[in-house]
Amino acid sequence: MRLQLLQRTYSQIHDFTQIPIERIRNFSIIAHVDHGKSTLADRLLEFTGAIKENSGQSQILDKLQVEKERGITVKAQSVSLLYNFKGDDYLLNLIDTPGHVDFSSEVCRSLFACQGVILLVDANDGVQAQTVANFFLAFGKDLTIVPVINKIDLKNADPDRVTKQLQFLFDIEPQEVLRISAKLGKGIESVLEAIIERLPCPKVDREAPFRALIFDSWYDKYRGALSLIYVQDGDISVGDEIQSCHTKKVYEIKTVSLLRPQEVAANKLNAGQIGLIGCNMRSSKEAFIGDTIHKSSCIVEALQGFEPPRPMVFAGVYPSDQSQHISLRSAIEKLTLNDSAVSVDVDSSPALGQGWRLGFLGLLHLEVFSQRLQQEYGAEPILTAPSVTYKIKLKPTKQNLKTGEQLIYVNNPALFPDHLLIEEAFEPMVIGTIITPDEYLGPVISLCMERRGIQRSAKNIDNDRVMLQYDLPLCEIIVDFHDTLKTISSGYASFDYEDNGYQSSNLVKLVILLNGVAVEELSNIVHITKAQTVGRKMVLKLRDIIPRQMVQIAVQAVSNGKVLARENIKPYRKDVTAKLYGGDVTRRMKLLAQQAAGKKKMRMVANISLPKETFIDVLKK
Protein backbone atom coordinates (compact mmCIF):
# COMPACT_ATOMS: atom_id res chain seq x y z
CA MET A 1 0.00 0.00 0.00
CA ARG A 2 2.71 2.40 1.09
CA LEU A 3 4.79 1.47 -1.95
CA GLN A 4 1.83 2.14 -4.22
CA LEU A 5 1.34 5.51 -2.62
CA LEU A 6 4.99 6.37 -3.05
CA GLN A 7 4.92 5.28 -6.68
CA ARG A 8 1.83 7.38 -7.32
CA THR A 9 3.44 10.39 -5.71
CA TYR A 10 6.57 9.81 -7.73
CA SER A 11 4.65 9.54 -11.00
CA GLN A 12 2.84 12.80 -10.20
CA ILE A 13 6.13 14.56 -9.55
CA HIS A 14 7.56 12.99 -12.65
CA ASP A 15 4.71 14.47 -14.67
CA PHE A 16 5.27 17.89 -13.17
CA THR A 17 8.96 18.14 -13.96
CA GLN A 18 8.50 16.85 -17.49
CA ILE A 19 5.94 19.47 -18.45
CA PRO A 20 7.36 21.83 -21.07
CA ILE A 21 7.25 25.59 -20.53
CA GLU A 22 4.53 26.02 -23.18
CA ARG A 23 2.20 23.98 -20.99
CA ILE A 24 2.66 25.95 -17.78
CA ARG A 25 0.23 28.71 -16.71
CA ASN A 26 0.83 30.81 -13.60
CA PHE A 27 -2.20 32.81 -12.57
CA SER A 28 -3.94 34.46 -9.71
CA ILE A 29 -7.57 35.10 -8.82
CA ILE A 30 -8.24 38.71 -7.91
CA ALA A 31 -11.53 40.18 -6.76
CA HIS A 32 -13.31 42.32 -4.24
CA VAL A 33 -13.73 40.78 -0.79
CA ASP A 34 -16.33 37.97 -0.67
CA HIS A 35 -16.83 37.74 -4.42
CA GLY A 36 -15.91 34.05 -4.22
CA LYS A 37 -12.17 33.67 -4.88
CA SER A 38 -11.60 30.95 -2.32
CA THR A 39 -14.73 29.08 -3.45
CA LEU A 40 -13.58 29.18 -7.08
CA ALA A 41 -10.14 27.99 -5.96
CA ASP A 42 -11.80 25.03 -4.19
CA ARG A 43 -13.71 24.14 -7.36
CA LEU A 44 -10.56 24.34 -9.48
CA LEU A 45 -8.81 22.04 -7.01
CA GLU A 46 -11.68 19.56 -7.20
CA PHE A 47 -11.95 19.71 -10.97
CA THR A 48 -8.30 18.96 -11.44
CA GLY A 49 -8.34 16.18 -8.85
CA ALA A 50 -6.10 17.89 -6.28
CA ILE A 51 -8.82 17.34 -3.69
CA LYS A 52 -11.81 15.01 -3.68
CA GLU A 53 -15.15 16.41 -4.79
CA ASN A 54 -17.68 16.96 -2.01
CA SER A 55 -14.92 16.33 0.53
CA GLY A 56 -16.89 18.53 2.87
CA GLN A 57 -13.96 20.88 3.15
CA SER A 58 -14.35 24.43 1.98
CA GLN A 59 -11.91 27.25 1.45
CA ILE A 60 -9.05 24.77 1.43
CA LEU A 61 -6.48 27.48 0.88
CA ASP A 62 -7.59 29.52 3.90
CA LYS A 63 -5.39 27.58 6.34
CA LEU A 64 -5.00 29.96 9.24
CA GLN A 65 -7.39 29.82 12.16
CA VAL A 66 -8.08 33.54 11.84
CA GLU A 67 -8.98 33.05 8.16
CA LYS A 68 -11.43 30.29 8.98
CA GLU A 69 -12.99 32.29 11.82
CA ARG A 70 -13.35 35.54 9.93
CA GLY A 71 -14.10 33.87 6.59
CA ILE A 72 -11.51 36.01 4.85
CA THR A 73 -8.21 35.30 3.18
CA VAL A 74 -5.24 36.98 4.81
CA LYS A 75 -2.30 35.12 3.42
CA ALA A 76 -1.93 34.36 -0.28
CA GLN A 77 -1.52 30.62 -0.86
CA SER A 78 -0.32 28.73 -3.86
CA VAL A 79 -1.23 25.39 -5.33
CA SER A 80 0.05 23.43 -8.34
CA LEU A 81 -2.64 21.71 -10.40
CA LEU A 82 -2.33 19.19 -13.18
CA TYR A 83 -5.03 19.38 -15.86
CA ASN A 84 -5.43 17.34 -18.99
CA PHE A 85 -6.70 19.52 -21.83
CA LYS A 86 -7.26 18.04 -25.28
CA GLY A 87 -4.92 15.16 -24.51
CA ASP A 88 -2.05 17.20 -23.05
CA ASP A 89 -1.12 17.65 -19.40
CA TYR A 90 -0.92 21.28 -18.28
CA LEU A 91 0.62 22.55 -15.07
CA LEU A 92 -1.51 25.33 -13.61
CA ASN A 93 -0.04 27.23 -10.69
CA LEU A 94 -2.83 29.02 -8.86
CA ILE A 95 -2.21 31.69 -6.27
CA ASP A 96 -5.17 32.53 -4.07
CA THR A 97 -5.06 36.14 -2.93
CA PRO A 98 -6.80 38.10 -0.17
CA GLY A 99 -9.43 40.65 -1.14
CA HIS A 100 -9.36 43.18 1.69
CA VAL A 101 -7.69 46.55 1.07
CA ASP A 102 -5.25 45.98 3.90
CA PHE A 103 -3.71 43.00 2.19
CA SER A 104 -3.07 44.46 -1.24
CA SER A 105 0.66 43.91 -0.77
CA GLU A 106 -0.07 40.16 -0.85
CA VAL A 107 -1.92 40.67 -4.14
CA CYS A 108 0.99 42.71 -5.54
CA ARG A 109 3.51 40.08 -4.48
CA SER A 110 1.50 37.23 -5.98
CA LEU A 111 1.12 39.02 -9.30
CA PHE A 112 4.87 39.07 -9.73
CA ALA A 113 4.90 35.31 -10.32
CA CYS A 114 1.90 35.38 -12.70
CA GLN A 115 1.34 35.95 -16.38
CA GLY A 116 -2.39 36.40 -16.04
CA VAL A 117 -5.30 36.85 -13.64
CA ILE A 118 -8.91 35.85 -13.27
CA LEU A 119 -10.85 38.98 -12.40
CA LEU A 120 -13.82 37.66 -10.47
CA VAL A 121 -16.96 39.82 -10.03
CA ASP A 122 -20.10 39.01 -8.05
CA ALA A 123 -23.16 38.85 -10.36
CA ASN A 124 -25.29 40.61 -7.77
CA ASP A 125 -22.92 43.18 -6.23
CA GLY A 126 -21.26 44.06 -9.54
CA VAL A 127 -18.00 45.98 -9.79
CA GLN A 128 -16.81 47.19 -6.38
CA ALA A 129 -14.01 49.51 -5.25
CA GLN A 130 -11.52 46.67 -4.83
CA THR A 131 -12.38 45.29 -8.27
CA VAL A 132 -11.35 48.65 -9.74
CA ALA A 133 -8.10 48.73 -7.75
CA ASN A 134 -7.23 45.11 -8.60
CA PHE A 135 -8.01 45.56 -12.28
CA PHE A 136 -5.62 48.50 -12.58
CA LEU A 137 -2.96 46.67 -10.59
CA ALA A 138 -3.03 43.75 -13.06
CA PHE A 139 -3.45 46.06 -16.07
CA GLY A 140 -0.43 48.11 -14.97
CA LYS A 141 1.66 44.93 -14.86
CA ASP A 142 0.62 44.01 -18.41
CA LEU A 143 -1.04 40.78 -17.29
CA THR A 144 -3.69 39.03 -19.35
CA ILE A 145 -7.06 39.44 -17.67
CA VAL A 146 -9.83 36.83 -17.83
CA PRO A 147 -13.07 38.49 -16.64
CA VAL A 148 -15.41 36.08 -14.84
CA ILE A 149 -18.82 36.83 -13.36
CA ASN A 150 -19.52 34.57 -10.37
CA LYS A 151 -22.66 33.68 -8.40
CA ILE A 152 -24.99 33.60 -11.41
CA ASP A 153 -27.17 31.20 -9.40
CA LEU A 154 -28.25 34.00 -7.03
CA LYS A 155 -31.85 35.13 -7.32
CA ASN A 156 -30.88 38.77 -7.85
CA ALA A 157 -27.97 38.02 -10.17
CA ASP A 158 -27.80 40.41 -13.10
CA PRO A 159 -24.81 39.33 -15.21
CA ASP A 160 -25.87 41.57 -18.13
CA ARG A 161 -25.62 44.66 -15.96
CA VAL A 162 -22.23 43.57 -14.59
CA THR A 163 -20.98 42.89 -18.14
CA LYS A 164 -21.96 46.44 -19.09
CA GLN A 165 -20.11 47.81 -16.04
CA LEU A 166 -16.98 45.89 -17.08
CA GLN A 167 -17.25 47.27 -20.59
CA PHE A 168 -17.87 50.84 -19.42
CA LEU A 169 -15.13 50.93 -16.80
CA PHE A 170 -12.42 48.69 -18.26
CA ASP A 171 -13.19 48.40 -21.99
CA ILE A 172 -13.71 44.65 -21.66
CA GLU A 173 -15.52 43.10 -24.63
CA PRO A 174 -18.80 41.42 -23.52
CA GLN A 175 -18.01 38.18 -25.39
CA GLU A 176 -14.81 37.76 -23.33
CA VAL A 177 -16.74 37.60 -20.06
CA LEU A 178 -17.37 34.14 -18.56
CA ARG A 179 -20.38 33.44 -16.36
CA ILE A 180 -20.09 30.85 -13.59
CA SER A 181 -21.36 29.69 -10.24
CA ALA A 182 -18.41 28.63 -8.14
CA LYS A 183 -20.71 27.37 -5.43
CA LEU A 184 -22.61 25.01 -7.72
CA GLY A 185 -19.57 24.19 -9.84
CA LYS A 186 -21.18 25.61 -13.00
CA GLY A 187 -18.89 26.88 -15.76
CA ILE A 188 -15.64 25.81 -14.07
CA GLU A 189 -14.48 24.02 -17.22
CA SER A 190 -14.80 27.24 -19.22
CA VAL A 191 -12.52 28.94 -16.69
CA LEU A 192 -9.86 26.23 -17.07
CA GLU A 193 -10.16 26.46 -20.84
CA ALA A 194 -9.76 30.25 -20.77
CA ILE A 195 -6.68 29.93 -18.52
CA ILE A 196 -5.03 27.56 -20.99
CA GLU A 197 -6.09 29.31 -24.19
CA ARG A 198 -5.90 32.98 -23.23
CA LEU A 199 -2.98 33.20 -20.80
CA PRO A 200 0.58 33.16 -22.10
CA CYS A 201 3.14 30.67 -20.77
CA PRO A 202 5.94 32.05 -18.54
CA LYS A 203 8.84 33.75 -20.34
CA VAL A 204 11.71 31.75 -18.86
CA ASP A 205 14.89 30.02 -19.95
CA ARG A 206 15.59 26.45 -18.83
CA GLU A 207 19.10 26.41 -20.30
CA ALA A 208 20.31 29.54 -18.44
CA PRO A 209 21.94 29.37 -14.98
CA PHE A 210 19.46 28.96 -12.11
CA ARG A 211 17.71 32.12 -10.89
CA ALA A 212 14.60 32.32 -8.73
CA LEU A 213 12.65 34.91 -6.83
CA ILE A 214 11.54 34.38 -3.23
CA PHE A 215 7.99 35.72 -3.17
CA ASP A 216 6.77 34.35 0.12
CA SER A 217 8.20 32.63 3.16
CA TRP A 218 7.06 31.27 6.47
CA TYR A 219 8.52 29.68 9.54
CA ASP A 220 8.38 25.97 10.26
CA LYS A 221 9.21 24.87 13.80
CA TYR A 222 11.33 21.94 12.62
CA ARG A 223 12.79 23.07 9.32
CA GLY A 224 13.33 26.78 9.91
CA ALA A 225 12.35 29.31 7.26
CA LEU A 226 10.72 27.85 4.13
CA SER A 227 10.66 29.94 0.95
CA LEU A 228 8.15 29.88 -1.85
CA ILE A 229 10.02 30.55 -5.06
CA TYR A 230 9.25 31.28 -8.67
CA VAL A 231 11.97 29.77 -10.88
CA GLN A 232 12.86 32.22 -13.64
CA ASP A 233 15.78 30.34 -15.22
CA GLY A 234 17.44 26.92 -15.01
CA ASP A 235 16.50 24.33 -12.40
CA ILE A 236 17.19 23.43 -8.80
CA SER A 237 17.42 20.09 -6.99
CA VAL A 238 17.94 18.77 -3.49
CA GLY A 239 21.64 18.99 -2.58
CA ASP A 240 22.39 22.07 -4.73
CA GLU A 241 24.18 24.98 -3.12
CA ILE A 242 22.40 28.29 -3.45
CA GLN A 243 23.35 31.84 -2.61
CA SER A 244 21.17 34.82 -1.74
CA CYS A 245 21.82 38.02 -3.75
CA HIS A 246 20.76 40.09 -0.76
CA THR A 247 22.69 38.55 2.13
CA LYS A 248 25.33 36.69 0.04
CA LYS A 249 24.90 33.72 2.39
CA VAL A 250 25.24 30.20 0.96
CA TYR A 251 22.86 27.32 1.80
CA GLU A 252 22.42 23.72 0.80
CA ILE A 253 18.95 22.79 -0.49
CA LYS A 254 17.50 20.20 1.89
CA THR A 255 13.97 19.91 0.55
CA VAL A 256 12.20 20.83 -2.66
CA SER A 257 8.44 20.45 -2.76
CA LEU A 258 5.28 21.37 -4.57
CA LEU A 259 2.06 22.48 -2.94
CA ARG A 260 -0.84 20.29 -4.08
CA PRO A 261 -2.18 21.91 -1.77
CA GLN A 262 -0.44 19.66 0.80
CA GLU A 263 3.31 19.68 0.53
CA VAL A 264 4.56 16.91 -1.78
CA ALA A 265 8.28 16.24 -1.98
CA ALA A 266 9.93 16.69 -5.38
CA ASN A 267 13.47 16.23 -6.60
CA LYS A 268 13.65 19.19 -8.88
CA LEU A 269 12.02 22.48 -9.83
CA ASN A 270 12.27 23.73 -13.42
CA ALA A 271 12.09 27.25 -14.82
CA GLY A 272 8.47 28.49 -14.93
CA GLN A 273 7.48 26.51 -11.85
CA ILE A 274 6.49 27.60 -8.38
CA GLY A 275 7.64 25.51 -5.43
CA LEU A 276 8.80 25.45 -1.87
CA ILE A 277 12.41 25.10 -0.76
CA GLY A 278 13.85 24.45 2.67
CA CYS A 279 17.54 25.06 3.22
CA ASN A 280 18.02 25.27 6.99
CA MET A 281 17.63 29.02 7.23
CA ARG A 282 17.69 29.28 10.99
CA SER A 283 16.81 32.91 11.49
CA SER A 284 13.61 34.40 10.23
CA LYS A 285 15.51 37.40 8.89
CA GLU A 286 17.40 35.32 6.33
CA ALA A 287 14.48 34.56 4.01
CA PHE A 288 14.16 37.99 2.50
CA ILE A 289 11.03 38.35 0.39
CA GLY A 290 11.88 39.85 -2.99
CA ASP A 291 15.38 38.36 -2.86
CA THR A 292 16.89 36.54 -5.84
CA ILE A 293 18.63 33.22 -5.24
CA HIS A 294 21.11 31.53 -7.57
CA LYS A 295 23.57 28.64 -7.52
CA SER A 296 26.65 29.67 -5.57
CA SER A 297 28.87 28.51 -8.45
CA CYS A 298 27.33 30.92 -10.95
CA ILE A 299 26.78 34.61 -10.31
CA VAL A 300 23.70 36.09 -11.99
CA GLU A 301 21.98 39.45 -12.20
CA ALA A 302 19.32 39.90 -9.51
CA LEU A 303 15.74 39.71 -10.71
CA GLN A 304 13.77 42.85 -10.29
CA GLY A 305 12.13 42.57 -6.88
CA PHE A 306 8.86 44.19 -6.01
CA GLU A 307 8.39 47.35 -4.03
CA PRO A 308 8.38 46.50 -0.36
CA PRO A 309 5.00 47.17 1.23
CA ARG A 310 4.86 50.46 3.09
CA PRO A 311 3.23 50.30 6.52
CA MET A 312 0.55 52.96 6.95
CA VAL A 313 -0.66 52.41 10.51
CA PHE A 314 1.57 52.15 13.57
CA ALA A 315 0.85 50.91 17.07
CA GLY A 316 2.85 50.15 20.20
CA VAL A 317 2.88 46.49 21.27
CA TYR A 318 3.90 45.69 24.84
CA PRO A 319 3.95 42.49 26.90
CA SER A 320 1.27 42.54 29.60
CA ASP A 321 4.08 42.03 32.08
CA GLN A 322 7.80 42.29 31.48
CA SER A 323 8.44 38.61 32.25
CA GLN A 324 6.78 37.81 28.91
CA HIS A 325 9.10 40.11 26.99
CA ILE A 326 11.30 37.37 25.54
CA SER A 327 8.47 35.08 24.47
CA LEU A 328 6.63 38.01 22.85
CA ARG A 329 9.79 39.00 21.01
CA SER A 330 10.23 35.55 19.54
CA ALA A 331 6.51 35.36 18.61
CA ILE A 332 6.73 38.71 16.80
CA GLU A 333 9.91 37.63 15.04
CA LYS A 334 8.35 34.42 13.76
CA LEU A 335 5.09 36.02 12.75
CA THR A 336 6.78 38.83 10.86
CA LEU A 337 8.56 36.27 8.76
CA ASN A 338 5.19 34.95 7.67
CA ASP A 339 3.78 38.45 7.34
CA SER A 340 6.64 40.50 5.99
CA ALA A 341 4.47 43.60 5.51
CA VAL A 342 4.79 44.33 9.24
CA SER A 343 7.63 46.68 10.23
CA VAL A 344 9.22 46.34 13.67
CA ASP A 345 11.05 48.92 15.81
CA VAL A 346 12.00 48.77 19.45
CA ASP A 347 10.06 51.16 21.67
CA SER A 348 9.62 51.83 25.37
CA SER A 349 7.12 53.64 27.52
CA PRO A 350 7.16 54.71 31.16
CA ALA A 351 3.81 53.03 31.86
CA LEU A 352 4.09 49.92 29.71
CA GLY A 353 7.82 49.18 29.83
CA GLN A 354 9.88 47.76 26.97
CA GLY A 355 8.02 46.95 23.78
CA TRP A 356 7.88 47.48 20.04
CA ARG A 357 6.36 49.87 17.60
CA LEU A 358 4.90 47.87 14.74
CA GLY A 359 3.78 49.19 11.37
CA PHE A 360 0.79 47.67 9.57
CA LEU A 361 -0.90 48.12 6.22
CA GLY A 362 -4.22 48.99 7.85
CA LEU A 363 -6.36 48.44 10.90
CA LEU A 364 -7.69 45.03 9.89
CA HIS A 365 -4.10 43.98 9.32
CA LEU A 366 -3.28 45.12 12.87
CA GLU A 367 -6.25 43.24 14.34
CA VAL A 368 -5.43 40.09 12.40
CA PHE A 369 -1.78 40.27 13.49
CA SER A 370 -2.66 40.57 17.18
CA GLN A 371 -5.22 37.77 16.84
CA ARG A 372 -2.57 35.56 15.24
CA LEU A 373 -0.11 36.42 18.04
CA GLN A 374 -2.69 35.12 20.48
CA GLN A 375 -3.89 32.08 18.57
CA GLU A 376 -0.65 30.82 17.14
CA TYR A 377 1.80 31.83 19.88
CA GLY A 378 -0.38 32.28 22.97
CA ALA A 379 0.87 35.84 23.45
CA GLU A 380 -1.45 38.43 24.97
CA PRO A 381 0.13 41.79 24.31
CA ILE A 382 -1.19 45.28 25.02
CA LEU A 383 -1.69 47.36 21.89
CA THR A 384 -1.74 51.15 21.98
CA ALA A 385 -3.86 53.35 19.73
CA PRO A 386 -3.02 53.27 16.04
CA SER A 387 -1.35 56.28 14.46
CA VAL A 388 -0.07 57.29 11.02
CA THR A 389 3.32 58.78 10.11
CA TYR A 390 3.40 62.58 10.19
CA LYS A 391 6.07 64.67 8.51
CA ILE A 392 7.23 67.69 10.48
CA LYS A 393 9.39 70.60 9.47
CA LEU A 394 11.01 72.03 12.57
CA LYS A 395 11.77 75.71 13.02
CA PRO A 396 15.40 76.31 12.19
CA THR A 397 17.69 76.21 15.20
CA LYS A 398 21.46 76.33 15.33
CA GLN A 399 21.57 72.63 16.11
CA ASN A 400 19.18 71.23 13.53
CA LEU A 401 20.64 73.46 10.81
CA LYS A 402 24.01 71.98 11.65
CA THR A 403 22.80 68.37 11.69
CA GLY A 404 20.43 68.93 8.77
CA GLU A 405 17.59 67.31 10.74
CA GLN A 406 14.97 69.95 10.16
CA LEU A 407 12.56 67.43 8.64
CA ILE A 408 11.44 64.59 10.90
CA TYR A 409 8.93 61.75 10.63
CA VAL A 410 6.84 60.88 13.66
CA ASN A 411 4.59 57.85 13.99
CA ASN A 412 4.35 57.89 17.76
CA PRO A 413 2.19 60.72 19.17
CA ALA A 414 4.32 60.69 22.34
CA LEU A 415 7.26 61.95 20.26
CA PHE A 416 5.35 64.75 18.51
CA PRO A 417 7.36 67.94 19.11
CA ASP A 418 6.06 70.96 21.01
CA HIS A 419 3.99 73.32 18.84
CA LEU A 420 6.48 76.12 19.43
CA LEU A 421 9.18 74.10 17.66
CA ILE A 422 7.11 73.28 14.56
CA GLU A 423 7.32 75.36 11.40
CA GLU A 424 4.95 73.23 9.34
CA ALA A 425 3.29 69.84 9.80
CA PHE A 426 2.21 67.45 7.04
CA GLU A 427 -0.12 64.47 7.14
CA PRO A 428 -0.37 61.46 4.80
CA MET A 429 -3.20 61.59 2.27
CA VAL A 430 -4.99 58.95 0.22
CA ILE A 431 -7.21 58.91 -2.83
CA GLY A 432 -10.30 56.99 -1.76
CA THR A 433 -12.62 55.28 -4.27
CA ILE A 434 -16.16 54.57 -3.15
CA ILE A 435 -18.79 52.74 -5.15
CA THR A 436 -22.31 53.11 -3.75
CA PRO A 437 -25.93 52.70 -4.86
CA ASP A 438 -27.20 56.26 -5.43
CA GLU A 439 -29.84 56.06 -2.69
CA TYR A 440 -27.02 56.23 -0.12
CA LEU A 441 -25.17 59.04 -1.85
CA GLY A 442 -26.22 61.72 0.68
CA PRO A 443 -24.95 59.96 3.84
CA VAL A 444 -21.78 58.80 2.04
CA ILE A 445 -20.91 62.35 0.97
CA SER A 446 -21.64 63.65 4.51
CA LEU A 447 -19.33 60.98 5.96
CA CYS A 448 -16.51 61.98 3.61
CA MET A 449 -16.96 65.66 4.45
CA GLU A 450 -17.01 64.93 8.16
CA ARG A 451 -13.69 63.12 7.65
CA ARG A 452 -12.23 66.23 5.93
CA GLY A 453 -12.53 64.69 2.47
CA ILE A 454 -12.44 66.75 -0.73
CA GLN A 455 -14.27 65.39 -3.72
CA ARG A 456 -12.24 64.73 -6.87
CA SER A 457 -14.86 63.17 -9.10
CA ALA A 458 -18.24 61.46 -9.22
CA LYS A 459 -19.55 59.35 -12.06
CA ASN A 460 -22.39 56.95 -12.66
CA ILE A 461 -21.21 53.48 -13.54
CA ASP A 462 -24.73 52.32 -14.40
CA ASN A 463 -28.32 53.39 -13.76
CA ASP A 464 -28.17 53.20 -9.99
CA ARG A 465 -24.53 53.11 -8.90
CA VAL A 466 -22.10 55.97 -8.45
CA MET A 467 -18.30 55.91 -8.21
CA LEU A 468 -16.88 58.70 -6.06
CA GLN A 469 -13.26 59.71 -5.62
CA TYR A 470 -12.12 61.68 -2.61
CA ASP A 471 -8.88 63.11 -1.25
CA LEU A 472 -8.90 62.00 2.38
CA PRO A 473 -6.40 62.26 5.24
CA LEU A 474 -5.20 58.74 6.08
CA CYS A 475 -5.67 59.23 9.82
CA GLU A 476 -9.40 59.83 9.26
CA ILE A 477 -9.97 56.46 7.61
CA ILE A 478 -7.75 54.08 9.54
CA VAL A 479 -9.97 53.46 12.51
CA ASP A 480 -13.60 53.08 11.59
CA PHE A 481 -14.25 54.65 8.21
CA HIS A 482 -14.91 51.35 6.48
CA ASP A 483 -17.28 50.12 9.19
CA THR A 484 -19.21 53.40 9.24
CA LEU A 485 -19.48 53.39 5.46
CA LYS A 486 -20.89 49.86 5.56
CA THR A 487 -23.37 50.84 8.30
CA ILE A 488 -24.73 53.93 6.57
CA SER A 489 -25.12 52.13 3.25
CA SER A 490 -26.63 48.92 4.67
CA GLY A 491 -23.47 47.16 3.57
CA TYR A 492 -23.76 48.12 -0.11
CA ALA A 493 -21.00 50.74 -0.49
CA SER A 494 -17.43 49.59 -0.98
CA PHE A 495 -14.20 51.44 -0.39
CA ASP A 496 -10.59 51.24 -1.45
CA TYR A 497 -7.72 53.69 -1.21
CA GLU A 498 -4.28 54.38 -2.55
CA ASP A 499 -1.48 56.41 -1.12
CA ASN A 500 -1.25 60.04 -2.29
CA GLY A 501 1.75 61.56 -0.50
CA TYR A 502 1.75 64.28 2.15
CA GLN A 503 -0.20 67.51 2.55
CA SER A 504 0.39 70.48 4.83
CA SER A 505 -2.06 70.43 7.73
CA ASN A 506 -2.86 72.23 10.95
CA LEU A 507 -2.15 69.45 13.45
CA VAL A 508 -2.04 69.62 17.22
CA LYS A 509 -1.05 67.18 19.92
CA LEU A 510 -3.82 66.31 22.32
CA VAL A 511 -2.41 65.32 25.70
CA ILE A 512 -4.35 63.64 28.47
CA LEU A 513 -3.46 64.68 32.03
CA LEU A 514 -4.43 62.66 35.08
CA ASN A 515 -4.15 64.88 38.12
CA GLY A 516 -1.84 67.12 36.16
CA VAL A 517 0.48 64.35 34.99
CA ALA A 518 0.64 63.71 31.25
CA VAL A 519 -0.01 60.11 30.21
CA GLU A 520 1.93 59.96 26.95
CA GLU A 521 0.45 56.58 25.97
CA LEU A 522 -2.91 58.30 25.62
CA SER A 523 -1.66 61.23 23.51
CA ASN A 524 -3.20 61.71 20.13
CA ILE A 525 -2.46 63.87 17.07
CA VAL A 526 -5.55 65.56 15.69
CA HIS A 527 -6.49 68.26 13.22
CA ILE A 528 -7.10 71.55 15.02
CA THR A 529 -10.77 71.61 14.05
CA LYS A 530 -11.30 68.30 15.82
CA ALA A 531 -9.24 68.87 18.97
CA GLN A 532 -12.20 70.03 21.08
CA THR A 533 -14.55 67.17 20.11
CA VAL A 534 -11.94 64.43 20.35
CA GLY A 535 -10.67 65.82 23.69
CA ARG A 536 -14.18 65.95 25.12
CA LYS A 537 -14.96 62.41 23.96
CA MET A 538 -11.74 61.00 25.39
CA VAL A 539 -12.23 62.67 28.75
CA LEU A 540 -15.79 61.35 29.03
CA LYS A 541 -14.71 57.88 28.05
CA LEU A 542 -11.82 57.88 30.53
CA ARG A 543 -14.19 59.02 33.26
CA ASP A 544 -16.22 55.86 32.66
CA ILE A 545 -13.30 53.48 32.20
CA ILE A 546 -10.93 54.46 35.03
CA PRO A 547 -12.04 52.81 38.27
CA ARG A 548 -12.69 55.08 41.26
CA GLN A 549 -9.74 55.30 43.63
CA MET A 550 -9.01 56.66 47.09
CA VAL A 551 -8.33 60.12 45.72
CA GLN A 552 -10.16 62.32 43.30
CA ILE A 553 -8.80 62.09 39.76
CA ALA A 554 -8.99 65.07 37.43
CA VAL A 555 -8.97 64.00 33.78
CA GLN A 556 -8.03 66.80 31.41
CA ALA A 557 -7.52 67.04 27.67
CA VAL A 558 -4.92 69.68 26.86
CA SER A 559 -3.67 70.98 23.56
CA ASN A 560 -1.01 73.64 23.03
CA GLY A 561 -1.17 74.45 26.76
CA LYS A 562 -4.94 75.03 26.72
CA VAL A 563 -7.36 72.81 28.68
CA LEU A 564 -10.08 71.74 26.26
CA ALA A 565 -12.07 69.43 28.51
CA ARG A 566 -12.12 68.25 32.11
CA GLU A 567 -13.96 65.65 34.15
CA ASN A 568 -13.51 64.55 37.75
CA ILE A 569 -13.62 60.97 38.97
CA LYS A 570 -14.95 61.05 42.50
CA PRO A 571 -12.95 59.20 45.20
CA TYR A 572 -14.29 56.52 47.51
CA ARG A 573 -15.17 58.22 50.72
CA LYS A 574 -14.39 56.53 54.00
CA ASP A 575 -16.71 57.60 56.79
CA VAL A 576 -14.15 58.66 59.39
CA THR A 577 -16.88 59.92 61.70
CA ALA A 578 -18.62 56.55 61.90
CA LYS A 579 -17.17 55.76 65.32
CA LEU A 580 -18.37 59.02 66.86
CA TYR A 581 -21.43 58.78 69.04
CA GLY A 582 -22.88 62.19 69.72
CA GLY A 583 -20.24 64.43 71.26
CA ASP A 584 -18.85 67.74 70.25
CA VAL A 585 -19.24 69.00 66.67
CA THR A 586 -15.66 70.30 66.70
CA ARG A 587 -14.38 66.74 67.14
CA ARG A 588 -16.31 65.74 63.98
CA MET A 589 -14.94 68.72 62.02
CA LYS A 590 -11.40 67.89 63.17
CA LEU A 591 -11.63 64.31 61.85
CA LEU A 592 -12.96 65.48 58.47
CA ALA A 593 -10.21 68.12 58.24
CA GLN A 594 -7.57 65.47 59.00
CA GLN A 595 -9.02 63.23 56.27
CA ALA A 596 -9.00 66.08 53.73
CA ALA A 597 -5.36 66.91 54.52
CA GLY A 598 -4.37 63.26 54.13
CA LYS A 599 -6.09 63.02 50.77
CA LYS A 600 -4.45 66.19 49.54
CA LYS A 601 -1.08 64.65 50.29
CA MET A 602 -2.10 61.41 48.61
CA ARG A 603 -3.33 63.15 45.50
CA MET A 604 0.02 64.76 45.01
CA VAL A 605 1.81 61.46 45.09
CA ALA A 606 -1.01 59.35 43.80
CA ASN A 607 0.05 56.80 41.25
CA ILE A 608 -3.16 56.16 39.41
CA SER A 609 -3.45 52.63 38.21
CA LEU A 610 -5.06 52.38 34.82
CA PRO A 611 -6.62 49.14 33.63
CA LYS A 612 -4.86 47.57 30.65
CA GLU A 613 -7.89 47.89 28.41
CA THR A 614 -7.91 51.67 28.88
CA PHE A 615 -5.30 52.17 26.21
CA ILE A 616 -7.26 50.24 23.64
CA ASP A 617 -10.79 51.27 24.56
CA VAL A 618 -10.28 54.97 24.85
CA LEU A 619 -8.88 55.47 21.41
CA LYS A 620 -11.52 53.54 19.55
CA LYS A 621 -13.71 56.30 18.17
Ligand SMILES: Nc1nc2c(ncn2[C@@H]2O[C@H](COP(=O)(O)OP(=O)(O)OP(=O)(O)O)[C@@H](O)[C@H]2O)c(=O)[nH]1
Ligand atom coordinates in the same frame (compact mmCIF):
# COMPACT_ATOMS: atom_id res chain seq x y z
N1 LIG B 1 -24.74 31.71 -4.25
C1 LIG B 1 -23.43 31.66 -4.44
N2 LIG B 1 -22.59 31.93 -3.41
C2 LIG B 1 -21.25 31.86 -3.62
C3 LIG B 1 -20.71 31.52 -4.88
N3 LIG B 1 -19.36 31.55 -4.78
C4 LIG B 1 -19.06 31.90 -3.51
N4 LIG B 1 -20.19 32.08 -2.80
C5 LIG B 1 -20.32 32.46 -1.38
O1 LIG B 1 -19.77 33.75 -1.20
C6 LIG B 1 -19.14 33.86 0.09
C7 LIG B 1 -17.70 34.35 -0.06
O2 LIG B 1 -16.94 33.40 -0.74
P1 LIG B 1 -15.36 33.29 -0.58
O3 LIG B 1 -14.93 32.23 -1.54
O4 LIG B 1 -14.94 33.15 0.85
O5 LIG B 1 -14.94 34.72 -1.06
P2 LIG B 1 -13.48 35.34 -1.16
O6 LIG B 1 -13.53 36.24 -2.34
O7 LIG B 1 -12.45 34.26 -1.15
O8 LIG B 1 -13.40 36.18 0.14
P3 LIG B 1 -12.06 36.76 0.84
O9 LIG B 1 -11.14 35.59 1.02
O10 LIG B 1 -12.53 37.27 2.15
O11 LIG B 1 -11.54 37.80 -0.03
C8 LIG B 1 -19.21 32.46 0.71
O12 LIG B 1 -20.30 32.45 1.59
C9 LIG B 1 -19.49 31.56 -0.47
O13 LIG B 1 -20.23 30.40 -0.12
C10 LIG B 1 -21.63 31.22 -5.96
O14 LIG B 1 -21.28 30.91 -7.08
N5 LIG B 1 -22.96 31.32 -5.67
